[in-house]
Amino acid sequence: MEDQILNTVNWARAQFALTAMYHWIFVPLTLGLSFLIAFFESIYVKTGNEEWKKLTKFWMTIFGINFAIGVATGIIMEFQFGTNWSNYSWMVGDIFGAPLAIEGIFAFFLEATFFAVMFFGWHKVTKGFHLFSTWMVAIGSNLSAVWILVANGWMQYPAGMAFNPDKARFEMQNFTDVALSPVAVHKFTHTTSSAFLLASLFVVGVSALFLLQKRHQKMAKRSMVVAAVFGLIASIFCAFTGDEAAFNVAQRQPMKLAAMEGLYVGADNAPLIAAGIINSRKKAGDDQPAFHQAVKIPGLLSLLANRNANSFVPGIDDLVFGNAGRNIVGAEQRMITGKLAVAALGRYKEAKAKGDMTEATAALAVFDQHKGDLGYGYLYSAVQAVPPVATTFYSFHIMVVLGTLFPLIFLLVLYFTFKGTIESQRWLNIACFASIFLGYVAQQAGWVVAEVGRQPWAIQGLLPVNVATTNVAASNVQTTFFIFLTLFTVLLLAEIRIMVKQIKIGPEA
Secondary structure, three states, X not given: OHHHHHHHHHHHHHHHHHHHHHHHHHHHHHHHHHHHHHHHHHHHHHHOOHXXXXXXXXXXXXXXXXXXXXHHHHHHHHHHHHHOOHHHHHHHHHHHHXXXXXXXXXXXXXXXXXXXXXXXXXXXXXXXXXXXXXXXXXXHXXXXXXXXXXXXXXXXXXXXXXXXXXXXXXXXXXXXXXXXOHHHHHHHHHHHHHHHHHHHHHHHHHHHHHHHHOOOHHHHHHHHHHHHHHHHHHHHHHHHHHHHHHHHHHHHOHHHHHXXXXXXXXXXXXXXXXXXXXXXXXXXXXXXXXXXEEEEEOOHHHHHHHOOOOOEEOOHHHHHHOEHHHOEOOHHHHHHHHHHXXXXXXXXXXXXXXXXHHHHHHHHHHHHHHHHHHHHHHOOOHHHHOOOHHHHHHHHHHHHHHHHHHHHHHHHHHHHHHHOOHHHOHHHHHHHHHHHHHHHHHHHHHHHHHHHOOOOEEEOOOEEHHHHOOOOOHHHHHHHHHHHHHHHHHHHHHHHHHHHHHHHHOOOO
């Protein structure tokens, strides 16, 4: 029975991961490109130069293609909460549903209302109102991201809620705590700044392709300058927000941080792994080395995690088995208290059903004492609390390495553009075009870190994924997985084909 549940859980996770990763191909380009379009049109309105209008319309067409398919994948992803994760939806729907509802009612409607004016209102409204509509689409797109990331941030750091033992549900107590939690704030700022960076890479890369083909060179250089400036600012902000996000992970999700750095044994003055090869045979508690080879920077992990280079950073072994000397309660001990909470909750509901309020009150008191470890009571073993270390480690380091490369590309683009030789720098234009794909790799790697790194939790520390799923046969989830895989792949290929066709037409057609 346990194997059947795990099989269903794993297929449900795979299906949601598939949908989310395809969805995130379209979303970041939408978030960033909407602002670049607003910049282009602002320049057109200010200067009256029709070439900026042509440029705006060209990138607006690319935006529209991407936007439509992004909406389709996003809707499918939200439906999966009901089909594959119904226990999750029941237990946290009171909290998780609120930001999603706000996103749909407020942000998405704002975006959709002005979307039509932006695309079809060029000769039907004034220049000023059309520009206003374009800016409202950009703002609405990013407001949608706010509420989606508030919901995701709550899953990483559940705040502003309380558990209702009568209904077995988590219920919202303070909306402000949910919306303004530090994890939600930093998740939004880091995610959107990375989206701005990706959109800038896309515009620079497509413009570089025009220069390589010796087409639309004047408009290409104009696009490159605006996008490179925006991208450089976004890169700097992304690095800053990434540091703050990592600090939040260290304080609130120490197991994720340990997996990001392949840290098994906690240490003072803990080193940051600049590069390394993970030992795939390494398990929590054994004596094998964590790395085959590693380049370490002494003290930097402690500095980034705690703002103190001499501070202690807990490792995976500390968080699984505990460390009394450091006052760290491990997953082993938390499983014991978690099972006490689960048993007490069962006794409470049984006693209340029988009308035995004395027993119900006593059981509720025990539950309240241990409810902070409720989720651990549903784990099969303490090592289940360890996320996939190799996947998390490599994804994190790929994201960081690529993130340091992109601002250099923007700087080189600006240098050679203002020098007047950008079209002759074939090597740089090839690098700019290739950076489009590297940007998507970095985006996907970032979300792998965020989501794989918090496993096995649907809600950090409170609800493991094996409890959150719907009680359906694994074969049903497998079938829909391959249906979605086919559908999303067809949509992606269709989008690429349409985009390539529009890029071949170019901004001057």
